[in-house]
Amino acid sequence: MRRIRANAIAILTVAWILGTFYYLWQDNKPQTSPSSASQPRAAGARIHGQKGSSGRLEIHREDRTIPLIVTHPPRAEQQLQLMGGFEEKAYLAGKQMKPGEDPYREHAFNLQESNRLGSERAIRDTRHYRCASVNYDADLPPTSVIITFHNEARSTLLRTIKSVLMRSPASLVQEIILIDDFSSDPEDCQLLSQIQKVHCLRNGRREGLIRSRVRGANAASAPVLTFLDSHCEVNADWLQPMIQRVKEDHTRVVSPIIDVISLDNFAYLAASADLRGGFDWSLHFKWEQIPIEQKMARSDPTLPIRTPVIAGGIFVMEKNWFNHLGQYDTHMDIWGGENFELSFRVWMCGGSLEILPCSRVGHVFRKRHPYDFPEGNALTYIKNTRRAAEVWMDEYKQYYYSARPSAQGKAYGSIAERTALRRKLNCKPFRWYMENVYPELRIPEQEAVSSLLKQGDQCLETRGADDLVLGECRGHGANRPASQKWELVEPFLRQQDLCLAITAFTAGSKVKMEPCSTKEPKQRWRPRGTALQHMVSGLCLDSQTPGGPPAITQCRPQVASQSWVPQLIT
Numbered sequence: 234m235r236r237i238r239a240n241a242i243a244i245l246t247v248a249w250i251l252g253t254f255y256y257l258w259q260d261n262k263p264q265t266s267p268s269s270a271s272q273p274r275a276a277g278a279r280i281h282g283q284k285g286s287s288g289r290l291e292i293h294r295e296d297r298t299i300p301l302i303v304t305h306p307p308r309a310e311q312q313l314q315l316m317g318g319f320e321e322k323a324y325l326a327g328k329q330m331k332p333g334e335d336p337y338r339e340h341a342f343n344l345q346e347s348n349r350l351g352s353e354r355a356i357r358d359t360r361h362y363r364c365a366s367v368n369y370d371a372d373l374p375p376t377s378v379i380i381t382f383h384n385e386a387r388s389t390l391l392r393t394i395k396s397v398l399m400r401s402p403a404s405l406v407q408e409i410i411l412i413d414d415f416s417s418d419p420e421d422c423q424l425l426s427q428i429q430k431v432h433c434l435r436n437g438r439r440e441g442l443i444r445s446r447v448r449g450a451n452a453a454s455a456p457v458l459t460f461l462d463s464h465c466e467v468n469a470d471w472l473q474p475m476i477q478r479v480k481e482d483h484t485r486v487v488s489p490i491i492d493v494i495s496l497d498n499f500a501y502l503a504a505s506a507d508l509r510g511g512f513d514w515s516l517h518f519k520w521e522q523i524p525i526e527q528k529m530a531r532s533d534p535t536l537p538i539r540t541p542v543i544a545g546g547i548f549v550m551e552k553n554w555f556n557h558l559g560q561y562d563t564h565m566d567i568w569g570g571e572n573f574e575l576s577f578r579v580w581m582c583g584g585s586l587e588i589l590p591c592s593r594v595g596h597v598f599r600k601r602h603p604y605d606f607p608e609g610n611a612l613t614y615i616k617n618t619r620r621a622a623e624v625w626m627d628e629y630k631q632y633y634y635s636a637r638p639s640a641q642g643k644a645y646g647s648i649a650e651r652t653a654l655r656r657k658l659n660c661k662p663f664r665w666y667m668e669n670v671y672p673e674l675r676i677p678e679q680e681a682v683s684s685l686l687k688q689g690d691q692c693l694e695t696r697g698a699d700d701l702v703l704g705e706c707r708g709h710g711a712n713r714p715a716s717q718k719w720e721l722v723e724p725f726l727r728q729q730d731l732c733l734a735i736t737a738f739t740a741g742s743k744v745k746m747e748p749c750s751t752k753e754p755k756q757r758w759r760p761r762g763t764a765l766q767h768m769v770s771g772l773c774l775d776s777q778t779p780g781g782p783p784a785i786t787q788c789r790p791q792v793a794s795q796s797w798v799p800q801l802i803t
């Protein structure tokens with residue numbers, strides 16, 4: 234009897250353990266099939282599921298509604314049609330990891346995890362909930378999606394393509410153009426062209442992403458171009474907001490918020506909606522907070538965010554505008570720098586760049602390049618960024634060279650064609666970009682050198698904060714009076730911590746000294762020939778001799794009273 238009871242307890246225990254495992258396994262299964270899509274779960278949150286009208290499940294998490302997912306899994310027959318004669322299982326099985334192989338070795342992300350995920354999976358709709366009620370035109374123009382890759386993993390590449398096909402209105406995706414940048418196995422690309430709308434172009438040699446994208450753009454038949462990296466997953470309604478902005482104004486170049494797909498476990502993580510693209514003087518891209526004034530002024534979280542530069546991989550641009558602006562600098566190799574070149578060119582030649590918070594695309598960010606650079610990684614980056622700096626940054630390129638001294642003297646090829654393009658397009662100076670698009674980028678503190686500001690044997694002199702005169706230059710070397718010593722640290726004309734400022738923006742206004750402030754437009758000057766021009770008013774510092782006090786007047790070339798010759802004090 235005891236034996237029977239013991240057996241019964243053992244059987245029940247085993248059944249309970251198996252039941253628990255089965256339950257957990259069900260719980261972890263990706264929610265992709267139509268039946269399971271109606272029962273998704275959100276990790277950790279107190280939620281109540283409810284199916285929305287769009288077939289999307291809405292999750293109420295305490296205070297607001299977060300629409301969950303969005304796979305819109307096509308029905309079996311639609312799926313078959315979409316995938317044409319493509320045999321997914323065979324394609325993925327054709328490249329499997331060898332037992333014991335380091336899953337990060339080949340692609341710098343966890344390949345095992347990517348392969349395990351399958352080609353479709355539900356991801357969280359990471360947009361602000363208000364995005365779901367934004368309307369888009371019914372007659373948006375279609376786009377050609379351009380994806381270049383070099384030895385991409387089959388599972389990530391296929392997921393990129395399928396996410397585009399599944400999460401975009403079919404009428405908007407005219408085609409997907411893959412450019413196989415001379416990957417080791419041509420079949421990685423070729424086999425995919427059996428999928429509806431997918432075309433495959435293969436480079437006969439390694440070109441790098443810049444020339445590959447140009448090849449893709451030249452082959453595109455739709456009026457709008459959409460560029461994607463080869464390891465992305467697009468999210469709900471990602472395409473409409475971007476095409477809408479470009480349709481309204483063809484000079485806009487727009488990108489989504491780029492969400493993070495973990496390189497370790499491939500979790501899809503929402504990126505902050507308060508970021509824009511920025512850089513430092515070494516031309517190193519970084520995400521940065523949008524300036525506080527802009528943040529305060531944002532009453533509507535669905536509105537675009539102006540960005541000084543784009544990350545580079547994911548953007549939408551009208552094809553004619555892309556061509557008109559000179560596509561890309563095709564003398565740039567492999568990877569890097571093209572995003573600066575494109576961003577400067579777009580802004581300076583009459584366009585704009587923005588990030589659209591209602592468009593979200595996930596991307597696997599990696600810590601290293603999984604591929605080789607025939608000329609070496611550092612030299613290639615220097616060549617590409619040097620080309621961008623030489624063509625677009627005018628006198629500001631000196632800061633690039635100070636920040637990246639190793640760039641000096643390195644080969645970067647001829648830039649004649651690109652400077653000719655800049656002239657032909659009549660683009661604005663980099664100074665304009667600095668003042669209007671990226672004033673937050675600080676000019677590095679230069680070593681302050683003391684100079685006299687001379688006109689003949691007369692010197693600009695302070696006699697009090699409100700009293701400037703043209704007085705006789707006095708003393709020698711270190712014995713020059715402090716009242717005649719100026720530090721020219723663009724954009725300031727400084728004496729200790731006081732700066733030369735205009736009193737008003739109109740011609741004839743006097744100048745005075747006041748505490749230096751980087752925010753004060755009245756203190757900003759720049760050299761113009763031998764004249765000193767006030768940056769904002771455009772007027773020139775004039776000694777108004779004989780008689781008058783120094784003031785700002787209309788700039789006139791070669792006029793003695795506006796000619797200031799700095800003489801270094803050594």
Ligand code: UD2
Pocket residue numbers: 381382383384385414439440441442445461462463464491544545546547567568569570571572596598599602604
């Ligand atoms: C970022 C951009 C990337 C590009 C780069 C600067 C995002 C999400 N990604 O780097 O698009 O602008 O900055 O250049 O903004 N590839 C080739 N041929 C090559 C090398 C790369 O086709 O010789 C492909 C590669 O397979 C990938 C794409 O180009 O699809 C971008 O390369 P990445 O993913 O290594 O660059 P990433 O994301 O670090």
Ligand code: MN
Pocket residue numbers: 462463464546596597
């Ligand atoms: Mn990438």
